Amino acid sequence: MKTIIEPFRIKVVEPIAMTTATHRDLALKKAGYNLFNLAAEDVIIDLLTDSGTGAMSAEQWAGIMRGDESYAGARSFFRFRDRVAQITGFEHILPTHQGRASERILFEIMGGPGKVVPNNNHFDTTRANVEHSGAKAVDLVVDVAHDPKNRAPFKGNIDIAKLRSLFKEVGADAIPLVMITVTNNSGGGQPVSLQNIKDVRAVCDEFDKPLFLDACRFAENAFFIKEREEGQGDRSVSSIVREMFDLADGATISAKKDGLVNIGGLLLLRDDAVAAEARNVLIMTEGFTSYGGLAGRDLEAVAQGMEEVLHEDYLEYRIRSTEYLGENLLAGGVQIIEPPGGHAIYLDACDFAPHIPPHQFPGQAVACAMYRHAGIRACEIGSVMFGQEQPPDMELVRLAIPRRTYTQSHIDYVIEAVLEVHADRDNLRGMRIVEQPPVLRHFTVRFEEL
Numbered sequence: 001m002k003t004i005i006e007p008f009r010i011k012v013v014e015p016i017a018m019t020t021a022t023h024r025d026l027a028l029k030k031a032g033y034n035l036f037n038l039a040a041e042d043v044i045i046d047l048l049t050d051s052g053t054g055a056m057s058a059e060q061w062a063g064i065m066r067g068d069e070s071y072a073g074a075r076s077f078f079r080f081r082d083r084v085a086q087i088t089g090f091e092h093i094l095p096t097h098q099g100r101a102s103e104r105i106l107f108e109i110m111g112g113p114g115k116v117v118p119n120n121n122h123f124d125t126t127r128a129n130v131e132h133s134g135a136k137a138v139d140l141v142v143d144v145a146h147d148p149k150n151r152a153p154f155k156g157n158i159d160i161a162k163l164r165s166l167f168k169e170v171g172a173d174a175i176p177l178v179m180i181t182v183t184n185n186s187g188g189g190q191p192v193s194l195q196n197i198k199d200v201r202a203v204c205d206e207f208d209k210p211l212f213l214d215a216c217r218f219a220e221n222a223f224f225i226k227e228r229e230e231g232q233g234d235r236s237v238s239s240i241v242r243e244m245f246d247l248a249d250g251a252t253i254s255a256k257k258d259g260l261v262n263i264g265g266l267l268l269l270r271d272d273a274v275a276a277e278a279r280n281v282l283i284m285t286e287g288f289t290s291y292g293g294l295a296g297r298d299l300e301a302v303a304q305g306m307e308e309v310l311h312e313d314y315l316e317y318r319i320r321s322t323e324y325l326g327e328n329l330l331a332g333g334v335q336i337i338e339p340p341g342g343h344a345i346y347l348d349a350c351d352f353a354p355h356i357p358p359h360q361f362p363g364q365a366v367a368c369a370m371y372r373h374a375g376i377r378a379c380e381i382g383s384v385m386f387g388q389e390q391p392p393d394m395e396l397v398r399l400a401i402p403r404r405t406y407t408q409s410h411i412d413y414v415i416e417a418v419l420e421v422h423a424d425r426d427n428l429r430g431m432r433i434v435e436q437p438p439v440l441r442h443f444t445v446r447f448e449e450l
């Protein structure tokens with residue numbers, strides 16, 4: 001069969017409030033043209049993020065009822081620990097309330113002034129936690145990642161030559177660990193090949209440095225490896241996942257992505273001494289080692305979600321539905337980052353609205369127009385998000401797809417709406433900032449239309 005269907009039926013529904021363009025126009029003005037300021041009820045299709053916005057399965061909800069809320073040694077913790085150990089092979093499995101808590105604990109221990117942390121692309125919270133420790137975050141993604149039209153299969157890879165020259169430039173002593181983000185969220189949701197992880201591992205071995213994965217989308221990345229990497233097509237996704245983790249010394253994970261839950265995170269480690277330190281910080285700031293800031297029921301949901309995300313019919317549907325959105329937008333003349341990523345489609349706003357210069361925020365203008373026209377909420381990833389420090393390489397609008405949440409007709413509606421806004425693109429107007437905070441401005445900045 002050619003059509004890949006959603007491999008689930010719907011058991012519980014949540015109504016969407018249908019709004020009018022007049023209502024949305026007013027809501028947008030009140031929000032200062034910042035889509036983070038909107039009430040979610042004023043949104044028809046919410047593609048702001050795929051983080052914690054997915055639907056849980058009947059088995060996960062059953063786990064929620066079975067949750068053991070004992071303070072220490074809860075049954076739910078052991079189920080969580082054993083499931084994660086079986087999938088990842090790590091010796092030390094620490095639950096945290098979300099990915100950034102794992103990052104904060106890791107960099108409190110391994111970061112610090114004078115240190116330099118390489119990554120393909122640091123996600124914004126990862127960068128913030130590296131820098132908060134006093135260390136410097138350096139992005140070493142391959143150059144093809146910066147070309148939206150290049151359809152290379154693994155545009156999330158680290159450039160090994162750049163990694164080697166960083167070691168030469170700053171000295172191995174300054175580098176506490178090497179990190180790889182799979183898939184590369186800030187770089188268009190593009191995957192990293194198994195070969196690239198092996199090549200980075202070899203550099204780490206040469207300099208005796210640990211390799212960490214920022215593994216929020218480990219299953220999506222493994223599925224891309226199976227689909228695209230030579231010699232990997234006959235393997236199970238689970239075995240590829242295991243090999244990815246076997247190559248690493250540790251991982252930080254937000255379970256709000258491939259954990260298929262609404263809240264939760266993990267810090268995975270091999271080294272006993274680092275794990276002992278991490279447990280102390282965990283107890284001080286998150287909670288006891290058998291719950292780490294989560295309820296017992298949350299641990300049940302993560303244990304079940306980590307298993308479900310490896311079902312290959314789920315992953316085939318997941319990757320195909322993102323691709324379906326991307327290919328239809330491309331066919332309609334909208335430039336996206338090619339090829340489509342795993343969890344999101346990124347529109348090239350410079351191509352969409354070439355008459356709006358970066359300092360007038362073309363991505364924000366496109367995102368606001370999509371909301372006004374059809375109630376779709378997307379996320380600007382360009383000069384609003386990153387321009388406070390230095391102008392970014394690209395002006396993007398990210399349409400992130402929540403897991404198991406929207407059907408094909410919702411996506412058809414999004415395609416139609418984006419193409420209509422695109423047809424009327426000459427009428428898009430730039431934006432001017434009227435109010436902004438000193439850091440991470442995208443969350444609270446206010447604009448007016450020019």
Ligand SMILES: *Cc1c(COP(=O)(O)O)cnc(C)c1O
Pocket residue numbers: 051098099100101123125126181185214216253254255256257264265
């Ligand atoms: C979401 C995300 C994080 C942070 O996780 P939170 O659960 O939001 O704290 C870190 N890295 C990447 C790549 C992410 O996508």
